Amino acid sequence: NAxxxxxxxxxxxxxxxxxxxQCAQDMNHNSMYWYRQDPGMGLRLIYYSASExxxxxxxxxxxxxxxxxxxxxxxxxLESAAxxxxxxxxxxxxxxxxxxxxxxxxQLSVL
Amino acid sequence: xxxxxxxxxxxxxxxxEDFTTYCNSSTTLSNIQWYKxxxxxxxxxxxxxxxxxEVKKQKRLTFxxxxxxxxxxxxxxxxQTTDVGxxxxxxxxxxxxxxFGDGTTLTVKP
Numbered sequence: 266n267a268x269x270x271x272x273x274x275x276x277x278x279x280x281x282x283x284x285x286x287q288c289a290q291d292m293n294h295n296s297m298y299w300y301r302q303d304p305g306m307g308l309r310l311i312y313y314s315a316s317e318x319x320x321x322x323x324x325x326x327x328x329x330x331x332x333x334x335x336x337x338x339x340x341x342x343l344e345s346a347a348x349x350x351x352x353x354x355x356x357x358x359x360x361x362x363x364x365x366x367x368x369x370x371x372q373l374s375v376l
Numbered sequence: 377x378x379x380x381x382x383x384x385x386x387x388x389x390x391x392x393e394d395f396t397t398y399c400n401s402s403t404t405l406s407n408i409q410w411y412k413x414x415x416x417x418x419x420x421x422x423x424x425x426x427x428x429x430e431v432k433k434q435k436r437l438t439f440x441x442x443x444x445x446x447x448x449x450x451x452x453x454x455x456q457t458t459d460v461g462x463x464x465x466x467x468x469x470x471x472x473x474x475x476f477g478d479g480t481t482l483t484v485k486p
Contacts, residue, residue, distance in 0.1 A: 308464070366421070369418050
């Protein structure tokens with residue numbers, strides 16, 4: 266039972282490049298989330314998916330897109346990376362709005 | 377909108393001293409969760425409080441939910457080096473916002 270799996274763990278991009286962060290959970294949770302965490306700050310919600318087939322914007326969605334591919338997988342895409350998107354990204358899942366289970370995170374640097 | 381404020385931002389203690397972090401919301405919360413994040417790690421769920429005035433204990437950790445359900449606290453008795461990390465409170469999401477506090481980072485000097 267792996268829980269929430271995120272890939273990659275580290276990524277360096279040049280400004281303007283695109284990439285997709287992958288996330289998968291094996292707990293049969295309906296809800297999945299993408300957060301970013303900047304130094305000294307809490308977790309800010311980028312996008313979430315309350316159930317398969319639905320996605321909604323969080324508080325900082327600009328510059329990102331998401332896909333809820335199926336119940337297990339929720340990907341985050343940066344179409345044209347900017348230095349302001351340098352951050353640590355966490356995927357999480359939960360049953361409804363309950364306890365969150367987090368992945369191990371992706372450290373992204375945009376040069 | 378709903379905001380969750382957490383204080384202090386940093387706390388440095390000598391091993392064996394107590395530690396408390398406080399969480400305050402501008403609105404009534406249906407529940408509050410607490411998470412711990414070790415340096416370089418990911419947030420890990422500690423507990424959820426639901427009832428007004430609720431107090432829960434986990435070994436040396438005591439969690440309280442205020443009577444008005446607008447504030448909460450986490451108290452650690454006799455800190456150990458293993459307690460090092462950042463402690464976050466989180467209210468339930470509201471209008472797409474995650475309502476995580478900014479966290480309190482605890483360092484423990486042996």
